[in-house]
Amino acid sequence: MVVLANPSVVDQIPLLPSPGHRDTFAAVPVVDLSRPGAARAIVDACERFGFFKVINHGVATATMDRAESETVKFFAQAQAVKDRAGPAYPPFGYGSKRIGLNGDMGWLEFLLLAYVAAVRGVAVRVLEKMAEGLGIAPVDALSAMVTEQGSDQVFRVNHYPPCPALQGLGCSATGFGEHTDPQLISVLRSNGTSGLQIALRDGAQWVSVPSDRDAFFVNVGDSLQVLTNGRFKSVKHRVVTSSLKSRVSFIYFAGPSLAQRIVPLPELLGDGEEILYKEFTWGEYKKAAYKTRLGDNRLAQFEK
Ligand SMILES: C=C1C[C@]23C[C@@]1(O)CC[C@H]2[C@@]12CC[C@H](O)[C@@](C)(C(=O)O1)[C@H]2[C@@H]3C(=O)O
Numbered sequence: 610m611v612v613l614a615n616p617s618v619v620d621q622i623p624l625l626p627s628p629g630h631r632d633t634f635a636a637v638p639v640v641d642l643s644r645p646g647a648a649r650a651i652v653d654a655c656e657r658f659g660f661f662k663v664i665n666h667g668v669a670t671a672t673m674d675r676a677e678s679e680t681v682k683f684f685a686q687a688q689a690v691k692d693r694a695g696p697a698y699p700p701f702g703y704g705s706k707r708i709g710l711n712g713d714m715g716w717l718e719f720l721l722l723a724y725v726a727a728v729r730g731v732a733v734r735v736l737e738k739m740a741e742g743l744g745i746a747p748v749d750a751l752s753a754m755v756t757e758q759g760s761d762q763v764f765r766v767n768h769y770p771p772c773p774a775l776q777g778l779g780c781s782a783t784g785f786g787e788h789t790d791p792q793l794i795s796v797l798r799s800n801g802t803s804g805l806q807i808a809l810r811d812g813a814q815w816v817s818v819p820s821d822r823d824a825f826f827v828n829v830g831d832s833l834q835v836l837t838n839g840r841f842k843s844v845k846h847r848v849v850t851s852s853l854k855s856r857v858s859f860i861y862f863a864g865p866s867l868a869q870r871i872v873p874l875p876e877l878l879g880d881g882e883e884i885l886y887k888e889f890t891w892g893e894y895k896k897a898a899y900k901t902r903l904g905d906n907r908l909a910q911f912e913k
């Protein structure tokens with residue numbers, strides 16, 4: 610049993626086993642966006658893991674470093690000052706420990722913002738390559754869902770402070786509990802602190818993603834799982850905090866417009882292939898998703 614020196618600090622936050630070296634996911638698929646094989650590599654990674662890392666993405670390190678240092682300055686301010694930028698719901702602003710509106714708690718503070726151009730550019734290029742790899746025309750068949758007016762994009766900045774109360778106890782505070790992202794894809798960049806884990810083998814194994822501050826990590830979201838009729842799987846992931854180092858992450862969630870129909874793309878359906886999901890719009894899915902707890906299977910109610 611874990612006995613905490615200062616239990617009140619983390620008393621509402623679920624605990625997770627501290628990651629060990631053996632949990633490291635050394636085989637994270639790496640996609641070099643500047644190489645001709647990128648389209649095929651993206652499709653392969655989405656089919657196998659719903660997750661990959663992008664290098665040579667064209668975003669200057671200085672741009673991301675600047676965003677990081679501004680963020681660190683923001684989170685270093687007094688709590689009363691930060692609270693003035695809240696609440697996070699609805700729909701954008703500062704939040705602390707409470708994730709969503711349905712009782713989920715994590716050892717983090719965060720900002721939900723509306724839009725950030727450089728990271729969106731990475732999402733657009735990834736979606737273009739994905740369409741190419743899937744053999745869908747035109748090349749912007751997927752990326753247009755993100756660039757069109759009214760597309761529903763969220764930019765999230767998460768700060769996971771260290772949690773020294775748990776040092777040496779073999780367990781860590783949950784930063785962000787296990788979940789899938791509801792959108793098409795999510796594009797993540799973090800500072801040099803690890804903590805992100807993804808589920809392999811349908812959740813039977815959790816592996817830690819080594820941090821890489823020069824790369825972006827891409828998650829397949831629920832909506833892309835539906836557009837591909839289950840060929841790409843939305844990846845279950847979570848964040849485990851460290852007792853010593855703070856983690857800062859930036860995530861761009863590429864969502865379409867509320868009216869966008871989320872149905873399997875006809876070009877991807879084989880002869881006689883059964884459609885696995887009931888038809889819905891992104892607006893309907895988002896509304897339903899925001900009534901769920903983080904770890905719920907949000908797509909279940911839309912399965913045929
Ligand atoms: C518990 C929740 C937080 C979340 C809305 C939800 O009800 C279920 C989905 C969660 C999620 C996960 C991905 C993104 O971080 C997020 C902004 C999103 O679009 O869906 C969060 C939501 C949130 O933090 O508000």
Ligand SMILES: O=C(O)CCC(=O)C(=O)O
Pocket residue numbers: 765767785790797799805846847848858860
């Ligand atoms: O902060 C992270 O590294 C991941 C957070 C996440 O999965 C989310 O905000 O949806």
Ligand SMILES: [Fe+2]
Pocket residue numbers: 788789790795846
């Ligand atoms: Fe997520």
